[in-house]
Amino acid sequence: MTKTSLALPLTPFLVVLLAACGQQPDGAGGPGGHGGSPPVSVAPATQREVQEFDEFTARLEAPDTVEVRSRVAGTVEAVRFKEGQLVRKGEPLFTIDTRAFRAEVARAEAQIAALKTQAELARTDLARSEKLVSANAVSQQEIDQLRSALRSAEANQKGAEAALVQAKLNVEYANVTAPVSGRTSRANVTPGNLVGVGDPVLTTVVSNDKVYAYFDASEATYLKYMRSAKPAATAVQMGLSNEQGFPHTGKLDFVDNRLNPATASIRARAVFDNKAGQFTPGLYARVKLGGGSSYQGVLVPDRAITTDQTRKIVLVVGPNNIVQPRPVTPGALIDGMRVVDGIKGGELVIVDGLLRAMPGAPVTPQVLKVDDKGMPIPAAPQGQPGAAPAAAPASAASK
Known part of the structure; x- marks a missing residue:
């Protein structure tokens, strides 16, 4: 009976106490002291000199690929080369009776x-x-x-x-010789076989002093490069599938005379030196073309760009940490950074937490550090060795 009588008068008191504990001073609620404003990660838009480029996939081909055939009918007496060896033009390959x-x-x-x-x-x-x-x-x-x-x-x-x-x-x-200098394929006939005029293919020789990289460019890319005064002098960089970046440099030496109307693309070719024999015809390659002269551009992380119905926008943190949607025109993608028109250099754009940011609503921005290219550096988790101190909010930084 005693315990029951004590519980009844304490119940209203507990309710009032719990309600009082939930009250906070104005402006002190939620993360960052903004009345529950959601946290977001921001980075400044970077303005720097931009050199645009375009990347394509290509296949390597030899400038000269010759199927060696007999010009007379007879019996093969000897094969006078080792399969896969390098031969010079005029060296004997087969001897016919x-x-x-x-x-x-x-x-x-x-x-x-x-x-x-x-x-x-x-x-x-x-x-x-x-x-x-x-x-x-x-x-x-x-x-x-x-x-x-x-x-x-x-x-x-x-x-x-x-x-x-x-x-x-x-x-x-009857003395079949190499028509070009290059590397031989396997011998398709052996001594004692009877061959006819032009049949079968005795072997194949491909030149190896240079190599061509053929790729298809879009109509827009073609028009952009045709504005250049010397499109054939455009530098081209190339990387193989097992290489990082584009370590090899060549030049654009051929553009086809018409576009393919079915694909709206045009065939182009770059030539690379292959005296070291490191390129084999048929290999897959990545090529990169420089897009003309450089200019001053504003870049933002590509992931900062979102879509609002039919337009591209970037969420900018403005005065009082209010989110402002900014329509932009995206340009070239360079090292994960997108060239945009509609943003000024130094403006803070939201790169992480886009779903928590509502246009016209306040947020709690955390400014990320950026590298020399303007790419945000992910913050290390708090409490781990080497973790950098949390970046100050944009509002505090402005003060």
Whole structure:
């Protein structure tokens, strides 16, 4: 009975005490002392000199890719290279049996000798007959026939000489040589196989002193670079799939003469030195083109840009820490920073906590440190070794 009687009068007192504990002075409630304003991370917009560039994916190709085929039919006698080796133009690759071709050379030479004798005889007969014309011992018809016989003999001799040239070429073609300097592929035939004219492909040789990187650029990119006075002199940087960044430098040396209407893109090509043999045709590569002259631009972290229906906006922390939505026009993306038009350098933009920030409402901003490129540096968790002290709110920093 005693415990029950004490509990009843204390209940209103506890209610009043608990309510009093929940009261706070004006302006002291919530994080940061702003009456419950949500915390957000902000970073200053960076104004600096900007050099725009565009990145593309590319495939490497050799300037010269030649399928080596036989120009005569015959039996392969020898393969005179090691598969995959570097060869110079004119070095032997395959040897085909030349006995039949040498016999044809001998036959053509013998035919030329016989026809030469016939031509000399026709020439002598014509000269003898022309001396008898004045004595009317030979008719004009006989003279015309002798002249025709001489011209026919001379023509046959020239035909035989052409056949001899072809026979000698066949002997030369039987020694298959490298058409260009480069690296050989595997040998597709071995000694003893019979090959025809142009079939099969004996091997493939690709040049390796230079390499081409082919890529497709959009119509907008094409128009931007065509404004340059010397688009072909545009520097191009390249990186392979296992490389960081773009360590290799070349130049743009070709742009196609029309756009592909199906993809609204145009094929372009950059050339790189490959004397060290580090590039292999067919490799995937990343290429980067510098976009003309530099200019002063304002950059914000790309994640700070959000969408409001059909427009892009950035949330700016204005006076009294009030959130102001600012429409912007995004530009190039450079190292995670986006070039924007509509923001001034030094203005504080919200980069983290966008969902907690409401336009026209106050927030509790925490200013993040930035690196030399303007990219915010994530703050280390409090209480851990090496953690930096929490950044002061923008309102306190302004005071």
